[in-house]
Amino acid sequence: MAERYEIxxxxxxxxxxxxxxxxxxxxxxxxxxxxxxxxxxxxxxARGGASKAEVVISDEEIDYPMATRxxxxxxxxxKSSDSFYFDLKPEGTLVVDSTFxxxxxxxxxxxxxxTEIARKELGREMVANIIALAALxxxxxxxxxxxxxxxxxxxxxxxTEELNRKALxxxxxxxxxxxxxxxxxxxxxxxxxxxxxxxE
Amino acid sequence: MAERYEIxxxxxxxxxxxxxxxxxxxxxxxxxxxxxxxxxxxxxxARGGASKAEVVISDEEIDYPMATRxxxxxxxxxKSSDSFYFDLKPEGTLVVDSTFxxxxxxxxxxxxxxTEIARKELGREMVANIIALAALxxxxxxxxxxxxxxxxxxxxxxxTEELNRKALxxxxxxxxxxxxxxxxxxxxxxxxxxxxxxxE
Numbered sequence: 001m002a003e004r005y006e007i008x009x010x011x012x013x014x015x016x017x018x019x020x021x022x023x024x025x026x027x028x029x030x031x032x033x034x035x036x037x038x039x040x041x042x043x044x045x046a047r048g049g050a051s052k053a054e055v056v057i058s059d060e061e062i063d064y065p066m067a068t069r070x071x072x073x074x075x076x077x078x079k080s081s082d083s084f085y086f087d088l089k090p091e092g093t094l095v096v097d098s099t100f101x102x103x104x105x106x107x108x109x110x111x112x113x114x115t116e117i118a119r120k121e122l123g124r125e126m127v128a129n130i131i132a133l134a135a136l137x138x139x140x141x142x143x144x145x146x147x148x149x150x151x152x153x154x155x156x157x158x159x160t161e162e163l164n165r166k167a168l169x170x171x172x173x174x175x176x177x178x179x180x181x182x183x184x185x186x187x188x189x190x191x192x193x194x195x196x197x198x199x200e
Numbered sequence: 201m202a203e204r205y206e207i208x209x210x211x212x213x214x215x216x217x218x219x220x221x222x223x224x225x226x227x228x229x230x231x232x233x234x235x236x237x238x239x240x241x242x243x244x245x246a247r248g249g250a251s252k253a254e255v256v257i258s259d260e261e262i263d264y265p266m267a268t269r270x271x272x273x274x275x276x277x278x279k280s281s282d283s284f285y286f287d288l289k290p291e292g293t294l295v296v297d298s299t300f301x302x303x304x305x306x307x308x309x310x311x312x313x314x315t316e317i318a319r320k321e322l323g324r325e326m327v328a329n330i331i332a333l334a335a336l337x338x339x340x341x342x343x344x345x346x347x348x349x350x351x352x353x354x355x356x357x358x359x360t361e362e363l364n365r366k367a368l369x370x371x372x373x374x375x376x377x378x379x380x381x382x383x384x385x386x387x388x389x390x391x392x393x394x395x396x397x398x399x400e
């Protein structure tokens with residue numbers, strides 16, 4: 001695993017990105033024993049509805065908790081794709097919700113219609129964030145799907161467990177379809193191969 | 201308002217302190233237009249169940265997002281009171297949940313039985329975190345109760361709005377009882393007087 005791996009989850013307020021950041025942080029920190037710092041920042045522009053959660057994961061103690069050069073950027077709307085792409089390392093991975101992001105700044109971007117999948121397959125757009133997390137885990141192996149599922153189920157409202165499990169499966173499936181059609185080297189890998197056969 | 205005001209919410213996992221940190225950050229950042237950074241950190245010890253959320257509030261852009269010298273510490277269990285008290289400024293404010301904290305490191309500590317109030321008055325221990333937030337706001341005026349209520353209602357599960365409104369009122373009431381029996385100067389104030397007559 002890289003010494004320090006920086007992730008930014010970005011989009012509109014209401015897309016559940018802060019919850020997604022906490023879930024990802026807990027998957028790595030509580031369930032995989034990594035050092036993790038998870039931050040959100042608000043400024044006077046926060047009323048505008050932009051939302052951004054940062055997660056820094058490391059094998060060592062983290063001195064500076066904010067992301068400075070991203071390894072992985074999730075952009076759930078066009079504005080966040082346009083704005084935060086410049087924080088991505090040249091070899092970093094951009095994943096966009098192609099429901100809302102129609103113009104990507106690089107042809108290397110991974111485009112998955114998270115919100116459309118949530119709406120069509122599950123009838124609930126609110127789980128697009130969970131579908132996206134499963135896709136990020138499958139693409140980059142930043143956490144195992146097993147840890148991610150444990151963290152998701154610990155944080156989502158009671159009664160929505162099954163919905164969220166299905167969301168995880170859909171996200172993983174969509175990411176695997178991408179991995180099949182592209183050279184795996186075109187997506188920056190991360191960490192060891194996890195045993196995620198439950199999601200095959 | 202102070203240029204930089206640092207808060208730590210600490211206790212056991214499951215006491216809702218990460219949600220409380222996000223609510224407090226959104227009250228200040230989204231509803232009051234301050235600069236806010238909100239962080240949680242996990243290390244290999246995170247399985248132990250300790251939980252800590254930090255909120256830094258400022259009138260100016262925040263360069264370093266983690267708390268270094270606390271103005272305000274909420275400790276919801278004995279261990280966090282013992283551990284994090286040393287991060288408090290000499291003139292800082294310590295607020296403890298006296299349901300679980302039986303030995304305070306200073307006689308200046310504000311002791312309120314948040315969990316007992318939640319259990320006895322509302323039959324739901326899970327809202328102890330919201331009662332505590334209302335008490336912090338009333339004691340220190342770090343955010344107005346109006347902003348806090350807006351942030352609470354935007355984050356709690358649907359159907360629990362009335363429960364959470366009552367929790368806010370109970371926390372404010374408990375803090376006012378403390379303010380009546382102590383010299384207000386003994387508790388570090390913060391920010392302007394808000395018009396919180398709805399909570400009288």
